[in-house]
Amino acid sequence: MASDLRLTVLGSATPYPEAGNPCSGYLVSGGGTRVWVDAGSGTLGALQRHVRLDEIDAIWVSHLHADHTADLLTAYYGLLYADVRLDAPLPLYAPPGTADRLAGFLTNGERRSPVEEAFAVRELDDGHRVRVGALDLTSREVAHGMPAFALRVEHGGRSLVYSGDTAPCAGLTELAAGCGTLLCEADGDAGDGVHHSPEDAGDTAAAADVRRLVVTHVGRAVAPGDAVTRAAARFAGPVAYAAPGAVFPVDEGAARD
Numbered sequence: 001m002a003s004d005l006r007l008t009v010l011g012s013a014t015p016y017p018e019a020g021n022p023c024s025g026y027l028v029s030g031g032g033t034r035v036w037v038d039a040g041s042g043t044l045g046a047l048q049r050h051v052r053l054d055e056i057d058a059i060w061v062s063h064l065h066a067d068h069t070a071d072l073l074t075a076y077y078g079l080l081y082a083d084v085r086l087d088a089p090l091p092l093y094a095p096p097g098t099a100d101r102l103a104g105f106l107t108n109g110e111r112r113s114p115v116e117e118a119f120a121v122r123e124l125d126d127g128h129r130v131r132v133g134a135l136d137l138t139s140r141e142v143a144h145g146m147p148a149f150a151l152r153v154e155h156g157g158r159s160l161v162y163s164g165d166t167a168p169c170a171g172l173t174e175l176a177a178g179c180g181t182l183l184c185e186a187d188g189d190a191g192d193g194v195h196h197s198p199e200d201a202g203d204t205a206a207a208a209d210v211r212r213l214v215v216t217h218v219g220r221a222v223a224p225g226d227a228v229t230r231a232a233a234r235f236a237g238p239v240a241y242a243a244p245g246a247v248f249p250v251d252e253g254a255a256r257d
Contacts, residue, residue: 003030003031003155003156003157003158003250004029004030004031004155004156004249005028005029005030005031005135005153005154005155005156005158005159005160005180005249005250006028006029006030006247006248006249006250007026007027007028007160007181007183007214007247007248007250008026008027008028008029008050008245008246008247008248009026009216009242009243009244009245009246009247009248010022010025010026010027010036010043010046010047010244011023011024011025011040011041011042011043011046011244012024012216012217012218012241012242012243012244013040013067013217013220013244014067014185014187014217014218014219014220015065015067016041016067017040017041017042018220020244021244022040022041022042022043022045022046022244023040023041023042023043023066023067023068023070024038024040024043024062024067024068024185024216024217025037025038025039025040025042025043025044025046025047025068025071026038026162026183026242027047027050027051027056028135028153028160030134030135030153030155030156030158030250031133031134031135031155031156032133032134033057033132033133033134033135033155034051034055034056034057035056035057035058035059035060035132035135035137035153036056036058036059036060037059037060037061037062037151037162038060038061038062038068038069038162038164039059039061039068039069039070039071039072039075040066040067040068040069040070040071041066041067041070041071042071043071044071044074044075044078046244046245052084053075053078053079053084054079054084054085054086056090057091057132057133058090058091058092058093058132059072059075059090059091059092059093059094059119060092060093060094060137060139060151061092061093061094061095061098062095062148062149062150062151062162062164062165063095063144063146063147063148063149063164063165064094064095064097064098064101064146064147065146065165068164068165069094069098072092072102072119073102073105073106075118076102076106076113076115076118076119079118079119080114080117080118086118088120089116089117089118089119089120090118090119090120091119091120091122091132092119092120092121092122093122093124093128093130093137093139094121094122094123094124095123095124095147095148095149096123096124096125096147097123097147098121098123099115099116099119099121102115102119103115124139124147124149125139125141126139126140126141126149126171127139127140128149134155135153135154135155136153136154136155137151137152137153138151138152138154138175139151139152140152140171140172140174140175141171142163142164142165142166142167142169142171142172143166143167143168143169143171143193143194144164144165144166144167144194144195145193145194148164148165148166149164150162150163150164150166150171150172150175150176151164151175152175152176152179158180158250159178159179159180159181159250160179160180160181160183160250161175161176161179161181161182161183161208161210162183163176163182163183163184163185163196163201163204164185165185165187165194165195165217166185166194166195166196167188167192167193167194167195167196167200168196168200168203168204172204172208173204173207173208174208176204176205176208176210177208177209178208178209178210179208179210179211180210180211180212180250181210181211181212181213181214181248181250182204182205182208182210182212182213182214183214183216183242184196184201184204184205184213184214184215184216185201185215185216185217185218186198186200186201186215186216186217186218186219186222186227186231187217187218187219188200188219197230198215198218198222198226198227198228198230198231199230199231199233199234201213201215201227201231201234201235202230202231202232202233202234202235202239203234203235205231205234205235205237205239206234206235206236210237211237211238212237212238212239212240212248213231213235213237213238213239213240214239214240214241214242214248215227215228215231215239215240215241215242216241216242217242218241224241224243225241227241228240228241
């Protein structure tokens with residue numbers, strides 16, 4: 001039976017939302033399990049087109065820049081003070097220091113805001129592994145000038161890798177090796193030390209021998225179609241753009257020669 005692992009793009013804009021395109025956020029689902037991956041500005045609203053906040057099984061966050069985390073703040077209020085009822089805090093896999101960063105923003109008096117009542121925060125490290133429902137999640141540290149991680153999700157023999165934000169690095173290439181779909185950011189210029197360029201995304205996909213590349217987090221000065229063309233010049237497999245609302249079944253994509 002084919003795996004039902006799939007990626008739904010909630011938003012892919014950087015460094016602030018566009019009209020009709022939230023910042024970085026994705027819904028990864030398979031085997032009845034749903035994980036919200038990155039929580040950039042506007043992605044909580046987009047998430048609810050597909051699933052209620054109390055129907056996701058976990059949140060995973062690549063790094064603590066606002067265009068990947070800002071909607072954790074509104075999710076906090078949703079989880080504790082609205083119509084959501086949780087049996088236990090929602091698992092949140094995120095870089096070290098996340099709980100205190102959230103509390104620092106949310107606290108408005110002498111008492112620290114009860115972040116841990118909303119989120120069961122589990123700090124990531126290089127090689128972190130966890131099983132969430134039917135999904136196996138592996139995180140690797142990547143090169144973004146701050147604590148930052150890439151993610152590999154596996155289910156039913158299929159695999160999706162998300163770069164987070166990073167310059168080309170061995171950690172990402174190793175994590176992505178042989179995966180079905182690589183979701184790779186393309187926000188930078190070659191050699192900037194903190195991001196992939198579209199060409200870098202193609203090179204990483206080729207080096208990792210992935211089956212399909214999806215470019216995301218494309219810089220505002222580059223048209224998405226141009227980013228796809230530039231990445232495709234370096235990678236022989238299928239290349240697509242992570243348009244908001246797009247759905248990519250991970251078990252699809254032409255096999256490579």
